[in-house]
Each structure stands twice: as C-alpha cells, then as structure tokens.
Amino acid sequence: MTDEHYMKQALQQAHLALAEGEIPIGAVIVSNGHIIAKAHNLTERLHDVTAHSEILAITAASEYLGGKYLTDCTLYVTVEPCIMCAGALGWSQISRVVYGAPDEKRGFRAFAPKALHPRCEVLGGVLEQECAALMKNFFQKKR
Amino acid sequence: MTDEHYMKQALQQAHLALAEGEIPIGAVIVSNGHIIAKAHNLTERLHDVTAHSEILAITAASEYLGGKYLTDCTLYVTVEPCIMCAGALGWSQISRVVYGAPDEKRGFRAFAPKALHPRCEVLGGVLEQECAALMKNFFQKKR
Numbered sequence: 219m220t221d222e223h224y225m226k227q228a229l230q231q232a233h234l235a236l237a238e239g240e241i242p243i244g245a246v247i248v249s250n251g252h253i254i255a256k257a258h259n260l261t262e263r264l265h266d267v268t269a270h271s272e273i274l275a276i277t278a279a280s281e282y283l284g285g286k287y288l289t290d291c292t293l294y295v296t297v298e299p300c301i302m303c304a305g306a307l308g309w310s311q312i313s314r315v316v317y318g319a320p321d322e323k324r325g326f327r328a329f330a331p332k333a334l335h336p337r338c339e340v341l342g343g344v345l346e347q348e349c350a351a352l353m354k355n356f357f358q359k360k361r
Numbered sequence: 362m363t364d365e366h367y368m369k370q371a372l373q374q375a376h377l378a379l380a381e382g383e384i385p386i387g388a389v390i391v392s393n394g395h396i397i398a399k400a401h402n403l404t405e406r407l408h409d410v411t412a413h414s415e416i417l418a419i420t421a422a423s424e425y426l427g428g429k430y431l432t433d434c435t436l437y438v439t440v441e442p443c444i445m446c447a448g449a450l451g452w453s454q455i456s457r458v459v460y461g462a463p464d465e466k467r468g469f470r471a472f473a474p475k476a477l478h479p480r481c482e483v484l485g486g487v488l489e490q491e492c493a494a495l496m497k498n499f500f501q502k503k504r
Binding site (some may be wrong): 221261262263264265266267268273280281284285286287291300301302304305306309310330332333341356 | 380383404406408409410411414416419423424427428429430442443445446447448449451452453472473475
C-alpha cells in the first residue's frame with residue numbers, strides 16, 4: 219500500500235472530526251501494513267487540549283500492541299504535528315511520520331525541530347492540497 | 362500558600378509514582394488557591410508514553426473546570442516539563458508553571474523554548490534538591 223492510501227484513511231478521520239465540529243485533523247498508525255489505530259481530534263468534545271488525533275492514536279496503538287514503544291510503526295496525520303504531538307511521537311520512538319499539510323504557525327519543525335527520535339524518517343506533503351483545504355474551509359467558516 | 366507548599370503536594374505524587382515503579386515525577390494544578398488536579402507518571406502501568414503527570418493533570422483539571430483552558434491556573438511539577446508536556450501546557454494557556462529540578466537532557470527550555478504561552482510565567486528550582494534526589498536515586502537503582 220502507498221502513503222497516499224493510508225493518508226486517505228487519515229483524511230477520513232479528519233472528515234469525521236469536521237462532521238462533529240472539531241478541527242478537522244485525523245491520524246492513523248500503521249504497523250506491518252495494518253492500521254492499528256485511527257483517531258481524530260476531540261479537543262472540543264472532551265474539552266481537553268491534549269486530545270489531538272496523534273495523542274489519541276498513540277494511546278490506542280500502544281494499547282493494541284501492549285507496549286509503549288511504536289518502533290517499526292508509521293503515523294499518518296493530515297497536518298504537521300504540533301510541539302506536543304511531536305514530543306509524544308519522540309517518546310514513542312516511532313520510525314516514520316508522514317503528514318499532509320505543513321503548519322507554519324504551530325508545527326514542530328519550526329518550534330521543536332529535535333522532538334522526534336533521531337532515526338525517525340519524516341515525509342510531508344502527501345495529499346497536501348486535500349488536507350490543507352479541509353483546514354482552510356473550517357477556519358473560514360469559523361470567522 | 363507558598364510555592365513550596367504546593368510543590369510538596371507534587372512531591373507526594375512523585376513518591377506515589379516511585380512506590381509503583383514509575384519514574385518519580387508528580388504534578389498538581391492549582392486554581393484560586395485550591396488544588397484541582399493531582400497526578401503522577403503512569404507510563405509503565407498504562408504502557409503509554411503520553412501518560413506523563415502533566416498531561417494527566419491537564420486532562421483532570423479540564424474535566425474539573427468543564428473547559429479546556431487553564432488560564433489563571435498554576436502547574437507545579439517536580440521536574441522541568443518535556444517537549445510534549447510543554448506543548449500541552451502551551452495549548453492550555455496556563456498562566457504559570459513552577460518546576461523543581463531542571464532536566465537538561467529532555468526539558469523544554471533547551472528543545473522547545475517557545476512552547477508555553479507567551480504570557481506564561483515560569484519558575485524553576487522550587488524544592489529542587491528533593492525533586493532531583495528522587496530521580497537520581499530511581500535511575501541509580503535501575504542500573
């Protein structure tokens with residue numbers, strides 16, 4: 219399966235978030251070709267700033283694997299992870315992070331460039347237009 | 362009440378973590394002079410890297426307040442927050458962060474210095490010796 223395939227699954231999660239009035243960001247975690255966790259942003263429903271899709275997906279994947287390290291896993295997320303999520307991904311020792319749209323204002327690359335594990339591979343821009351459009355439309359309607 | 366008073370409560374949480382074989386870090390969140398959340402590290406029990414005391418305390422405080430912002434709250438934590446936790450504290454817009462021991466290797470000050478809200482006040486070194494000794498003894502025994 220391609221990165222695009224899994225990013226589409228993350229986008230599906232982002233659409234679920236959108237339908238619930240949440241900021242439309244979704245994530246999936248893949249291990250050995252299988253999706254072991256899916257999550258979308260739930261900060262509004264849970265009124266909890268820590269309920270980003272990546273944090274929820276890390277917790278779910280750890281539960282599934284029965285261990286706290288996500289070595290040999292890939293996270294797909296529709297928007298570049300924030301400082302908090304990149305820090306969490308660093309602790310998890312996840313091997314690969316693939317994101318859709320960059321986030322210049324809140325993304326980890328500008329504010330915590332060493333957050334991920336030194337051996338973690340990062341790829342941005344997968345289905346970037348779709349991922350970015352979801353966010354743009356959401357915030358335009360909010361204004 | 363003084364910062365030392367609340368840090369002692371965070372230290373009590375750290376001792377609970379120690380007794381359970383967890384990395385001995387504890388946190389409390391104070392609002393209007395009242396402790397509204399207490400938590401200690403649970404990464405081993407939950408096998409979840411996101412279960413740091415600060416993240417658990419933020420979730421508990423938000424639940425208590427019924428809202429996701431912790432403006433006008435102070436977090437007391439025995440060790441300088443990591444990148445992940447500082448990112449979470451930033452999202453929460455917490456007003457003040459007080460920590461005990463610095464963490465040169467994993468602390469946010471070196472790796473994500475802009476993680477907290479720009480108006481957040483930070484104070485380190487409160488009961489530093491006690492907080493640091495707990496960590497040092499824990500890791501010495503692990504070797």
